[in-house]
Amino acid sequence: MAWGIVSACHGRSPYFRQLEHGRQQKTGRRRGGTGTTLIPTYVGQATPSGTIEAGAYAAMKQDILEGIRAALPVDGVLLALHGAGVADGTEDVEGDLALAVRALVGPGVPIAAVYDLHGNMTDAMRDACDLTLPCKLYPHTDFHDRGVEAVELLLEMIRGGLTPVTAMRRLPMLPYIVTTQDGFIPAEVNDVCRKLAAQPGVIDCSWFHGFPYADIAAPCPAVVCTTTGDAALAQRCVDEVAQWIWSHREAFRPTFPPPAQGVALALSAAEGPVVVNEYADNPGGGTPGDGTHLLRALLDANPPAGTCCFASINDAAVVAQAQRAGVGATIRVSLGGKQGRFQGAPIEADAYVKCITDGRFVNRPGSMFEGVRFDLGAMCRLIIQRVDVIVASRAEQIFDVGPFVLHGVDVTGYKLVAIKGANHFRAGYRTVAKGIISVDSEGLSTAAIASFPRERLVGEFWPLSDEVQFGGGADVA
Structure with a gap:
């Protein structure tokens, strides 16, 4: 609930x-x-x-x-x-x-x-x-x-x-x-x-x-x-x-490009920021929020410094590691990919600790849940291969620019803004984003609904079967 x-x-x-x-x-x-x-x-x-x-x-x-x-x-x-x-x-x-x-x-x-x-x-x-x-x-x-x-x-x-x-x-x-x-x-x-x-x-x-x-x-x-x-x-x-x-x-029955293709499209856009959202690991749908598929695609694209930012990946251990090292330190991280086989492999990389925060912010006017106070535990901003990466201690989808602002990131100055979430972010980013590209991959909230095994489903359902018949009348109370 x-x-x-x-x-x-x-x-x-x-x-x-x-x-x-x-x-x-x-x-x-x-x-x-x-x-x-x-x-x-x-x-x-x-x-x-x-x-x-x-x-x-x-x-x-x-x-x-x-x-x-x-x-x-x-x-x-x-x-x-x-x-x-x-x-x-x-x-x-x-x-x-x-x-x-x-x-x-x-x-x-x-x-x-x-x-x-x-x-x-x-x-x-x-x-x-x-x-x-x-x-x-x-x-x-x-x-x-x-x-x-x-x-x-x-x-x-x-x-x-x-x-x-x-x-x-x-x-x-x-x-x-x-x-x-x-x-x-x-x-x-x-x-x-x-x-x-x-x-x-x-x-x-x-x-x-x-x-x-x-x-x-x-x-x-x-x-x-x-x-x-x-x-x-x-x-x-x-x-x-x-x-x-x-x-x-x-x-x-929507189709979305894979992360690498979505990142390439965003980086080739004439104007930014372009939001690339990760459907398959949406904490709003109950996922762990530590999936690495989109972040890995972003790092593999090798973008120039100051063009790409990402929020947020759930990894309390990495945040604690950053806290111990302190702002200004460079640490070797094994980031994300720790909470299940659908989440992708951890990202092994050197990371510069840019800032550390308490993870508390308030959703801004115009966003979903505007005025609601969020507490994602201790958070940090890491720079990994010239990409700004926000790491949280708890899983949460991104609703607006709040998590970025908390860490000194002005998304309007970036070409690509990568986030975890399905659709709720659209309210908070409607006046910010010049474009939105939704990407899908393996994950616990993937758009590939038919890929999940089911034990309690009663009857036949489309698209699990294309032979499903629909008829009859309504139930009235």
Whole structure:
């Protein structure tokens, strides 16, 4: 579970502007609009990684339920979840949690849930909640807007002015999903949803892109539509969107150049900086962040000094080595490639220690998670074969220029900026990059979805099989 917030709502208010979760948890303060008290009960966040340990999930679940129980009676519940959580013994974390919350508050209390669009929508998630609202944008710059929308709809339900009905349609696909920015196929799906949502009686029409790296029964896209009580309309909408996606499924099988080719293209560009992003080792998808494929290609290109920079590779041992040696020292490093066979071989090289930092920075305005404080542990800037390399003690994808600025690197002066990440960086770099080249290689988040062995998948899915049939109707709640 990448992140989650649970709030209980008392009273009636026309809208909810902002909730300062961290400070309220510490001080016990309650804020809300006129006539409304919004009670935050639990917030948790982590960089995506492996399966959640059973005891950890059980403890978080208990804290959430106890927080709500302490606030009872409540008029409504708002869940802000991810949607693709998997724990030992619990394949559907969000569905399990939502059902537990429903059992606690009873059938008469409305529950609204907002999700990351990479959630794997399940029957339990739908059945337990009155409203299901995934974010619509990738990078996910609309989290706040969807939260506000969820609160407004929740309060309308509390006032008795809304009785929603939701339809869901899953697709037998395991696509690699790219950005929703203009020019990419997910943006076209959003346009289809937007037109259907404009119809009278439709509250929301959206789709979950799914998280195809999860080894579960159905880690696939799902379309959800909520109407003002019209089940037939909800079903028509999800059927239309799902059929559109299925008809354009080949556009969800992207191809990217390998790292060496991407680096060559960037260095030959007329103007920089050109961002080269490494899909295959994206810590936002749960990878270790110490993959060496792109960095090795960059070093092999033998670029001139001051033209290329890279952020960041996860290697706490190398950071500690730099700390011991101190700024100005030259050290022999074995960098990256330590956390699995997909990560590539370590890079053996001499490295000049340019600077050492505490790894703390704040995401800048306009980027995803703007204003969020990050702490990647001790970090350092090394110069290896004339390339500036940022090394971190923890895995994290790059959202904006913050990690570079922390280490005295102005990316606007470089020809090539290499980063780890899939798409979230696009928000922070939209005014910086003169071009973006995505590269793919072996790795735990490679675009080659069909390359991963699966034990829990139920049924046939495209592109694992090109013989998959798609038909039938929607599920309505």
